[in-house]
Amino acid sequence: MTFISLASSSKGNAYLVSSGSTTILLEAGLSMKELRRRSPVQISSLNAVFITHEHMDHAKCAKKLCDVGVPAYMSEGTAIALDLEDANIIDSHESVEIGTLKITAFDTYHNTAQPFGYAIEDANTKERLLFAVDTVNLNVRWSGLTQVAIECNYADELLGRLSRLPDKVKERIRRSHMEIETAIKYLHKLDLRNVRTIYLLHMSSSSGDAGRFLDRFEREFPGINIHICAE
Numbered sequence: 001m002t003f004i005s006l007a008s009s010s011k012g013n014a015y016l017v018s019s020g021s022t023t024i025l026l027e028a029g030l031s032m033k034e035l036r037r038r039s040p041v042q043i044s045s046l047n048a049v050f051i052t053h054e055h056m057d058h059a060k061c062a063k064k065l066c067d068v069g070v071p072a073y074m075s076e077g078t079a080i081a082l083d084l085e086d087a088n089i090i091d092s093h094e095s096v097e098i099g100t101l102k103i104t105a106f107d108t109y110h111n112t113a114q115p116f117g118y119a120i121e122d123a124n125t126k127e128r129l130l131f132a133v134d135t136v137n138l139n140v141r142w143s144g145l146t147q148v149a150i151e152c153n154y155a156d157e158l159l160g161r162l163s164r165l166p167d168k169v170k171e172r173i174r175r176s177h178m179e180i181e182t183a184i185k186y187l188h189k190l191d192l193r194n195v196r197t198i199y200l201l202h203m204s205s206s207s208g209d210a211g212r213f214l215d216r217f218e219r220e221f222p223g224i225n226i227h228i229c230a231e
């Protein structure tokens with residue numbers, strides 16, 4: 001099962017997960033034109049798209065994807081917020097089988113109606129990916145993980161130092177996005193024995209630092225590939 005980031009920041013998010021025979025998109029936070037430009041696979045050949053929440057950097061082309069026949073899955077709260085009548089509604093902890101992939105929704109913690117993260121399992125290889133973005137923290141415990149794609153938005157020290165950012169905005173970020181130490185603490189609670197790659201998502205350009213984050217994760221999780229997904 002492959003995980004490819006097409007875009008990962010507050011400017012737009014889109015990720016491809018493929019078992020070879022089945023390919024799904026996670027997030028639709030680009031224009032259709034930009035999604036087509038960045039995607040190595042034909043948009044019409046996507047088996048489904050799963051959306052985590054209604055913010056435009058995650059859902060910009062959700063309606064257009066529905067219009068071209070790509071089934072879109074999300075929580076009821078997200079579908080209502082997006083006013084998307086064609087959405088396929090799933091509940092938290094519900095699983096959906098799309099070809100050889102099994103996708104299970106779980107709750108995340110963000111300033112939106114009903115945000116979800118997704119665990120994706122390949123029925124043939126039994127690989128399992130945890131995907132969670134735009135969430136203050138997480139409390140799900142998955143076993144048998146082989147890949148983790150998790151938000152690592154900011155370092156509190158760097159955020160605190162941003163003098164041009166009003167305190168109100170800093171507080172909003174702290175209440176809606178994941179700090180690096182929170183991500184590390186959470187990952188240590190998981191069984192990482194079979195995890196080969198940790199993908200860090202949605203890094204802030206002003207209160208994140210790719211070099212520093214990479215260094216910190218590599219020291220904290222020796223033997224696991226750490227990959228910072230670019231804008």
Ligand SMILES: [Zn+2]
Nearest residue numbers: 010055057134
């Ligand atoms: Zn976002």
Ligand SMILES: [Zn+2]
Nearest residue numbers: 053055110134
């Ligand atoms: Zn968001």
